[in-house]
Amino acid sequence: MSGLRRVDVAIIGAGPAGVAAGVAARKEGAEKVVVFERDWEPGGILQQCIHPGFGLHTFGEELTGPEYMHRYLERAREAGVEFDLNTMVFQMDKPVSSDGRKAARFWVMNPSRGIEQVEAKSVVLAMGCRERPAGALGIAGSRPSGVYTAGAAQRFVNMEGLMPGRKVAIMGTGDIGLIMARRMVLEGADVVGVFEIMPWVSGLRRNIAQCLDDFHIPYYLNQSVCELHGKGRLEGVTVVEIGADRKPVSGSEKFVSCDTLLLAVGLIPENELSRMAGIEIEPGTGGPLVNELMQTSEECVFAAGNVVVVYDLVDFVSREGERAGASAARYAMGRLVKGDREFKIVPGDNIRIISPQILTASEDVTVYLRVGSPVEGKCRLRADPGLSSQNLRYARPGEMNEIKLRADKLKALAPDVTNVAIGLEVL
Amino acid sequence: MPDVKKFLCVSCPVGCSLSVTVEGTKVISVEGNTCPLGEKYAHSEVANPVRTFTSTVRVRGGSLPVCPVRSKTPLPLSRVFDVTREVAKLTAEPPIEVGSTLIENVCGTGVDIVASRSLPKR
Numbered sequence: 001m002s003g004l005r006r007v008d009v010a011i012i013g014a015g016p017a018g019v020a021a022g023v024a025a026r027k028e029g030a031e032k033v034v035v036f037e038r039d040w041e042p043g044g045i046l047q048q049c050i051h052p053g054f055g056l057h058t059f060g061e062e063l064t065g066p067e068y069m070h071r072y073l074e075r076a077r078e079a080g081v082e083f084d085l086n087t088m089v090f091q092m093d094k095p096v097s098s099d100g101r102k103a104a105r106f107w108v109m110n111p112s113r114g115i116e117q118v119e120a121k122s123v124v125l126a127m128g129c130r131e132r133p134a135g136a137l138g139i140a141g142s143r144p145s146g147v148y149t150a151g152a153a154q155r156f157v158n159m160e161g162l163m164p165g166r167k168v169a170i171m172g173t174g175d176i177g178l179i180m181a182r183r184m185v186l187e188g189a190d191v192v193g194v195f196e197i198m199p200w201v202s203g204l205r206r207n208i209a210q211c212l213d214d215f216h217i218p219y220y221l222n223q224s225v226c227e228l229h230g231k232g233r234l235e236g237v238t239v240v241e242i243g244a245d246r247k248p249v250s251g252s253e254k255f256v257s258c259d260t261l262l263l264a265v266g267l268i269p270e271n272e273l274s275r276m277a278g279i280e281i282e283p284g285t286g287g288p289l290v291n292e293l294m295q296t297s298e299e300c301v302f303a304a305g306n307v308v309v310v311y312d313l314v315d316f317v318s319r320e321g322e323r324a325g326a327s328a329a330r331y332a333m334g335r336l337v338k339g340d341r342e343f344k345i346v347p348g349d350n351i352r353i354i355s356p357q358i359l360t361a362s363e364d365v366t367v368y369l370r371v372g373s374p375v376e377g378k379c380r381l382r383a384d385p386g387l388s389s390q391n392l393r394y395a396r397p398g399e400m401n402e403i404k405l406r407a408d409k410l411k412a413l414a415p416d417v418t419n420v421a422i423g424l425e426v427l
Numbered sequence: 428m429p430d431v432k433k434f435l436c437v438s439c440p441v442g443c444s445l446s447v448t449v450e451g452t453k454v455i456s457v458e459g460n461t462c463p464l465g466e467k468y469a470h471s472e473v474a475n476p477v478r479t480f481t482s483t484v485r486v487r488g489g490s491l492p493v494c495p496v497r498s499k500t501p502l503p504l505s506r507v508f509d510v511t512r513e514v515a516k517l518t519a520e521p522p523i524e525v526g527s528t529l530i531e532n533v534c535g536t537g538v539d540i541v542a543s544r545s546l547p548k549r
Contacts, residue, residue, distance in 0.1 A: 040490075050495035050543060052479040056439055064481055066495050066544035070525050158483055161493035186482055186511045205442035209435040210478060214504060313440055393461075399440070 010120035015044020017305020018126030020318040021325030022081035028329035038088035043069040057315035092277040102300040121332035129306040132266040141227035146234030150176040150264040165260025170194040175203035177264020182211035194219035291358040292365035294324035309355040348423025361410035378427040438464035477501035489521035
């Protein structure tokens with residue numbers, strides 16, 4: 001173990017959020033900006049997302065995941081961002097006071113240098129998210145091999161050149177599951193069906209069109225996998241219909257023969273380190289509570305990307321990563337200016353998640369949200385009292401919505417106003 | 428006799444539902460799109476649907492055993508399985524540069540298959 005390593009801005013995770021944060025932190029003027037990454041190369045999960053659909057907002061064209069990262073990493077190199085690869089942050093302490101400001105301390109391990117302690121003037125958490133695993137689902141039956149999360153299968157196929165199986169059922173309509181349905185068919189597998197417990201699709205509709213419909217893969221709403229069969233290897237699953245009361249319909253069970261089950265049943269922000277550091281977690285999103293500067297409950301710790309809230313588009317992850325990186329750099333240089341107000345965002349009915357949750361009126365802000373159940377038809381997002389409104393053609397759980405709030409309007413609110421209500425009106 | 432075809436535009440994540448009035452292979456009108464990409468997509472879907480193709484190729488002695496590839500531009504959806512079989516035959520030699528052509532004019536479609544990442548030697 002060597003002595004304390006000091007950096008200005010430390011970023012945990014070299015996925016799209018972390019890389020964008022690094023670029024912005026350097027552009028903002030921070031000197032030593034280091035991204036800590038446990039993998040052997042930067043890029044994060046986008047390196048296995050070989051399908052197109054990334055970057056329309058950021059680069060004005062549709063790129064694959066690796067191409068998107070390639071371009072962003074060029075920006076990072078030009079900006080002078082350092083990468084500390086093969087290095088895992090395994091513990092984060094509660095921030096300490098140093099020269100009148102807080103500083104973050106954490107521990108890393110690296111195969112050649114061993115264990116080191118790092119002190120950073122500010123930190124950006126960019127650890128991303130994890131897939132909800134089989135163990136969280138409570139499926140009855142045996143425990144054969146052949147059950148994978150969709151993202152694990154994606155890594156096997158796209159980065160390791162391995163096929164997880166030949167006859168595939170998919171549970172859930174998350175985007176990675178839809179993408180993998182097409183991918184498995186292109187690699188010669190038979191995809192027997194996609195089963196969604198809810199009455200609606202949870203991924204993007206275009207992925208139903210281009211991943212399932214294009215390849216004649218059937219999908220079923222209000223159906224779920226309730227039992228696994230097979231000794232050693234999966235031989236099939238029992239699928240059951242879900243009634244209007246959201247309970248399994250007795251007698252509707254059917255056997256579906258398959259040797260592989262892929263799970264695409266949700267993503268969970270990955271906040272083990274955040275919890276260790278004592279950072280307040282917002283129960284709705286599962287990520288740190290943040291203000292419009294992407295600052296958490298510890299003033300020297302910022303957060304961005306899927307660690308905060310699971311986004312639908314990487315372009316938004318990059319955008320918010322830049323915001324977090326710029327804020328972290330300003331904090332490190334002693335010139336982060338918070339607004340002088342504090343508002344709590346109060347979500348209305350049918351708004352399931354919202355980010356950020358706190359506003360200080362320092363700068364204009366984009367608030368991201370997801371609805372809980374779909375509204376098929378015209379509706380209006382409103383931020384009150386009288387801040388802004390936006391008409392929507394529809395609102396669906398699989399697609400994030402955003403509403404922009406102006407700092408001058410927030411500042412002009414009466415001094416006794418401490419809540420901003422964001423609601424959805426059906427027109 | 429005009430006919431109405433329904434498509435879901437895949438040009439961007441919005442995913443507009445398109446209603447396309449056609450006579451034979453001639454597009455009379457496009458409704459439901461919210462940008463010019465939808466109009467373009469509707470014409471393409473009626474005439475000859477195309478998609479960006481992505482897959483992987485085997486790599487001998489690379490830092491990964493496979494390298495992701497894409498069609499440089501969209502190619503006919505009807506040829507996707509021919510293309511995937513052709514791509515499966517290839518073993519690429521590292522180092523591979525992102526954007527470098529691995530198969531020219533794949534299956535006579537006029538479209539090249541290019542690497543979508545750089546891959547060093549092991």
